[in-house]
Amino acid sequence: MKMEKNPSCKRFNLRDLEVFPNTILSPMDGVTDAPFRRLCRVLSGNRMGLLVSEFVPTDGDAVFNPEGHKQLRFFPEERPFGVQIFGRFPDRMADAARKIAAKYSPEYIEVNAGCPAPKVAGKGSGSGLLRDLPRLQEILHDVRSALDRSGADIPLTLKCRIGWDSESINIMEALAIAEGEGVEMLTVHGRTRLQGYNGLADWDWIGKAAAAAKIPVIGNGDVNSVDVARERIENYGVAGVAIGRGAMHNPWIFGQIADAWEDKPARVITAAEALDVFKLYYGFKIEDGSTDKGAEGRLKQLAARLCKGFCLDERGGEADGESLDVALQVRQALLSSSCAAELLDRAQSLKEGLAKDLVFDPGRLVNLNGAKETEIKYGDQFKGR
Numbered sequence: 001m002k003m004e005k006n007p008s009c010k011r012f013n014l015r016d017l018e019v020f021p022n023t024i025l026s027p028m029d030g031v032t033d034a035p036f037r038r039l040c041r042v043l044s045g046n047r048m049g050l051l052v053s054e055f056v057p058t059d060g061d062a063v064f065n066p067e068g069h070k071q072l073r074f075f076p077e078e079r080p081f082g083v084q085i086f087g088r089f090p091d092r093m094a095d096a097a098r099k100i101a102a103k104y105s106p107e108y109i110e111v112n113a114g115c116p117a118p119k120v121a122g123k124g125s126g127s128g129l130l131r132d133l134p135r136l137q138e139i140l141h142d143v144r145s146a147l148d149r150s151g152a153d154i155p156l157t158l159k160c161r162i163g164w165d166s167e168s169i170n171i172m173e174a175l176a177i178a179e180g181e182g183v184e185m186l187t188v189h190g191r192t193r194l195q196g197y198n199g200l201a202d203w204d205w206i207g208k209a210a211a212a213a214k215i216p217v218i219g220n221g222d223v224n225s226v227d228v229a230r231e232r233i234e235n236y237g238v239a240g241v242a243i244g245r246g247a248m249h250n251p252w253i254f255g256q257i258a259d260a261w262e263d264k265p266a267r268v269i270t271a272a273e274a275l276d277v278f279k280l281y282y283g284f285k286i287e288d289g290s291t292d293k294g295a296e297g298r299l300k301q302l303a304a305r306l307c308k309g310f311c312l313d314e315r316g317g318e319a320d321g322e323s324l325d326v327a328l329q330v331r332q333a334l335l336s337s338s339c340a341a342e343l344l345d346r347a348q349s350l351k352e353g354l355a356k357d358l359v360f361d362p363g364r365l366v367n368l369n370g371a372k373e374t375e376i377k378y379g380d381q382f383k384g385r
């Protein structure tokens with residue numbers, strides 16, 4: 001199949017909605033709640049493309065009640081905002097979509113066919129739907145019909161992986177089904193379910209889907225810098241990119257991409273600025289009603305990722321041993337804090353101390369799965385489950 005290149009794609013359309021920059025903050029359960037989305041929005045000057053909820057379960061409730069799902073909370077300034085739902089029962093998915101559309105009027109509803117967790121995929125939801133394409137089709141059909149019948153004239157979108165495992169890659173079939181059922185945007189995470197988050201995403205499959213699609217295909221997997229975003233869009237013909245873990249490593253990334261697309265000078269983030277983010281994030285979490293303990297957990301979650309971008313080498317590249325050592329000490333200092341207040345105090349003193357000579361260069365990270373950065377291993381973390 002011919003892979004169409006996409007030399008200057010900076011925006012795409014989701015039906016009538018023009019999306020600029022052509023980025024999506026990829027949903028991450030337990031991460032991309034309203035405060036995290038707000039953090040990315042503020043740091044990116046509100047130029048983020050699309051925002052979407054963490055996935056909302058529909059399997060558990062005999063009768064879906066939108067009030068019971070904290071993932072549905074979002075603020076008017078987050079629009080255009082999508083709500084993602086997951087489940088394996090077409091009628092429950094349809095009922096949930098209809099109720100969510102009626103209560104929140106999101107800009108779109110997305111079906112998740114990507115989650116690899118055993119408690120989701122193992123039961124046939126999330127990426128489990130890739131082992132049962134007729135069921136995926138029924139879900140898409142019923143959700144679309146429910147939206148139409150209720151007068152909710154909003155796009156239905158799909159996010160999926162490339163297949164269950166390397167022996168059963170079926171992204172092209174999933175694309176054909178999606179288009180046949182009126183799906184208006186497909187985000188493809190270039191891993192199989194069996195891979196979990198290991199190894200690197202297979203962008204060749206993403207590119208093949210993009211080349212065959214009539215709808216916008218958004219590529220997803222391992223995008224962590226402006227350069228990588230540009231390279232993926234240009235070389236794989238995708239309409240845009242969805243960025244998940246890359247935003248935890250670098251919550252400025254959406255604004256940096258928007259700047260690059262507008263030919264504005266690249267904004268360099270210093271390590272000191274990066275350390276200031278914790279105070280901002282803490283404030284957002286508390287304003288959102290989080291407990292202090294809850295906020296501490298999220299600060300550490302962010303610290304674990306953000307500090308990996310610290311190094312002494314200003315021009316990036318392979319950070320040397322000394323550089324990694326100092327960066328590691330900064331990370332350890334934050335992660336070993338006994339409470340949020342201590343973490344915030346430490347972040348302040350690190351700015352003038354240990355972190356003084358560090359730069360922030362998250363683009364040099366290759367592998368975002370938490371393993372050694374340069375390690376490329378094709379995993380089978382869910383084998384047998």
Ligand SMILES: Cc1cc2nc3c(=O)[nH]c(=O)nc-3n(C[C@H](O)[C@H](O)[C@H](O)COP(=O)(O)O)c2cc1C
Nearest residue numbers: 026027028029054055189221222223243244245246
């Ligand atoms: C902690 C975590 C939670 C996630 N939760 C969701 C989710 O709720 N819905 C979804 O579609 N994908 C979810 N994902 C997958 C991401 O959206 C994304 O597809 C994946 O991380 C690959 O993109 P990345 O390399 O940019 O992180 C999650 C990923 C992580 C790491």
